Structures are given as structure tokens and as C-alpha cells.
């Protein structure tokens with residue numbers, strides 16, 4: 510039997526028991542649940558990742574809704590406890606065994622609509638940090654090694670006029686592409702399984718400047734060969750696992766910059782470390798890792814890698830929005846509300862002082878609608 514888990518309780522006499530396995534940013538999500546007859550239990554354990562036993566202890570023998578990362582054991586426990594709702598605080602849900610959720614009649618919520626720009630901005634930051642060697646230079650400065658301007662000191666890559674490559678030109682990939690085109694006047698080449706109309710409709714209104722060029726590549730290899738900066742934004746699934754492997758690394762330019770703010774396993778990280786060792790001018794910016802929270806051996810020693818701990822969606826507005834949407838997914842399901850028409854247009858749920866619509870903002874998959882949703886609504890969480 511799992512040991513008791515420490516929790517903080519809001520509205521103890523609430524009719525519905527909702528458990529959050531993590532403390533989430535902001536307070537609106539708490540108010541929304543507590544004001545709607547939910548007894549909210551927030552796990553206050555210090556550990557970042559809870560074990561299956563920890564979560565079983567949290568579910569107990571009566572629970573109406575929950576937010577975490579799961580499979581059959583936990584979904585069947587949630588079902589036995591009378592639960593019907595689960596929400597990730599993420600757009601992605603590759604942490605969720607959707608089939609197991611379906612078998613147990615549990616709806617799976619996620620939180621699109623608030624992450625796109627924040628995540629794209631982090632990818633753009635990593636692109637710049639890697640191209641201009643910001644982290645190396647910062648460490649050098651702090652170590653007291655700077656003793657005067659030198660022509661060769663931390664020479665990096667100019668972005669203007671170079672080519673940015675995007676693999677997976679969905680919401681985030683397209684937003685990132687626009688930032689790099691508009692901000693740095695880069696030319697674009699992208700690869701996606703589908704034509705990205707949202708990206709192709711966009712054009713540079715550059716007052717009198719040379720317009721940038723853009724094209725959709727026939728193959729991913731074309732992007733890897735041609736681009737100077739490549740950013741990965743696909744979902745993680747069987748088709749994208751180890752998308753960047755030794756063969757594909759080998760065809761990239763020796764001084765290319767590779768950015769990953771999608772999912773760690775999209776890159777074969779062991780192969781990447783070898784490539785970084787062999788090609789000191791090849792640089793990467795990584796927000797996600799194959800075995801999060803760990804890095805593959807050797808990566809931490811590579812000066813040509815900028816690494817950050819999965820913070821792409823970490824802006825205050827986004828994280829508070831994610832918390833609100835996750836809570837409203839669970840609440841909406843408990844109340845029997847329908848699913849909101851467009852999970853990417855969620856502003857009505859985010860208005861601070863307004864009553865949110867009587868709908869679940871984004872139920873990515875449940876028994877009734879699972880097959881009907883297009884792939885664009887299926888997202889994946891880390892690990």
C-alpha cells in the first residue's frame with residue numbers, strides 16, 4: 510500500500526473530488542474549481558515526478574477528475590474511484606495511453622491555444638543563443654576570462670539572408686518560421702506531411718527590402734541539406750522518433766544550428782553527442798531530451814550545445830492559461846458540458862473576471878469523439 514501523500518485542500522466540503530498532482534501557476538484555476546462545488550486536493554509533495562503508487566494513493570477510492578501522466582493502471586483506478594475526467598497541463602499527450610483512457614471511459618483533456626507563441630519564442634531564443642554562442646560567452650565573462658576585445662572572440666553565425674528550415678510546420682513551427690523571417694529576414698524551407706497553408710498565406714511586408722524566399726521541401730533531407738538553422742516542431746509519434754539520426758546529421762551543414770523544442774526522442778541524442786564532438790562549429794539548442802530529466806552522457810560537456818530544462822511554454826501568461834484550461838476540462842466533463850468548437854481559440858476561457866463558457870475547452874480524445882478528431886488536435890507530452 511502506498512504511503513499517504515501530502516496535499517493541500519480547497520473547499521473541503523465540495524461535492525466533486527478533483528486532484529491536481531502538481532501545484533499549477535495562478536489562482537484562477539483553483540477558484541474556478543472551488544466555486545463550482547469541487548473539493549480540490551493539490552499534491553504538495555516535493556518530488557517532481559510521482560510514482561504510479563503515489564498517484565494511486567492520491568486517487569484513493571473516490572475521485573472525479575485528475576491532472577497527470579498516465580496508462581491502464583491509473584486510468585482503471587480512476588474509473589474505480591468514479592472518475593470520468595483527466596487533463597494534461599500540456600498540448601501534448603504522448604504521456605497518455607489514450608486507448609487505456611478510452612477503455613476506462615475517461616476523457617483526456619489538453620491545453621492548446623495558449624502555448625504557440627511562447628514555445629516559438631523559446632525556439633527562436635535557442636536559435637539565437639546557439640548561433641551567437643551566447644551561453645559560452647556568458648560563462649567566459651563570468652569566469653573572469655575576458656581581457657579585451659579580440660577579432661576572433663566568440664565568432665558565430667549571421668542569420669540575415671541565411672535559410673531557416675522548419676520540420677513540422679504546424680502551429681508552433683509556423684509561428685517560429687514567421688518570427689525568423691520577419692525578425693531576421695531569413696529565407697524559409699519547410700517540410701511537413703501536409704502543405705502549411707497558415708504559413709504559405711504569410712508574406713513579408715518588408716518596406717522596400719529584398720523579399721525573403723520560401724519553399725516547401727519535397728523531403729526532409731532537402732531541409733537538412735539546405736538550411737543554416739533548423740528547428741524541429743513535429744508531434745512525437747512512430748514517424749518522428751529518432752527523425753534526426755546519424756545519417757541525417759551527416760547531411761547537415763557543418764556549421765548548422767539545430768533546435769529542438771518539440772520532444773526529446775525526435776533526436777537520437779547519443780548520435781547527436783557524437784556529432785557535436787566531431788563538428789565543433791555545429792551547434793544545438795535543446796529544450797527537450799530523450800530521457801528527461803536526464804541528458805545522454807557527454808551532452809553536458811559540449812560547449813556547442815545550449816540546454817534548457819523544458820521551459821518552452823514557461824511564460825506566466827501561458828502557464829496560468831494552461832492551468833485554467835486543464836481545470837476547465839475536468840470541470841466541464843464533471844458537469845457534462847459539451848466540447849468547445851475550436852480548441853485553438855480559447856480566449857473566452859481565459860478572461861480573468863468573466864464566467865467561462867459552459868464547455869470543455871479541449872478534450873483531445875474520448876470515446877465519442879476520438880476517431881473524429883483530425884491529427885492536428887492530437888498532441889504529445891514529454892517522455
Ligand SMILES: NC(=O)C1=CN([C@@H]2O[C@H](COP(=O)(O)OP(=O)(O)OC[C@H]3O[C@@H](n4cnc5c(N)ncnc54)[C@H](O)[C@@H]3O)[C@@H](O)[C@H]2O)C=CC1
Pocket residue numbers: 600601602624628676677678679680681682700701702703742743744745748749770771772796797819820821822884885886887888889890
Ligand atoms: N517544449 C515544450 O515545452 C513544448 C513542446 N510542444 C511540442 O511541439 C510539437 C508541435 O506542437 P504544435 O505545433 O502545437 O502541433 P501541430 O499539430 O500544430 O503541428 C505539428 C506538425 O507536425 C507535422 N508532422 C507530423 N508528423 C510529421 C513528420 N513525420 N514529418 C514532418 N512533420 C510532421 C504535422 O503535420 C503538423 O503540421 C508537439 O510535439 C508538442 O507536444 C508543444 C508545446 C510546448
Ligand SMILES: O=C(O)C(=O)CO
Pocket residue numbers: 598599600601602624821822823888889890891
Ligand atoms: O504542452 C506541451 O506539450 C509541453 O511540452 C508543455 O510545455
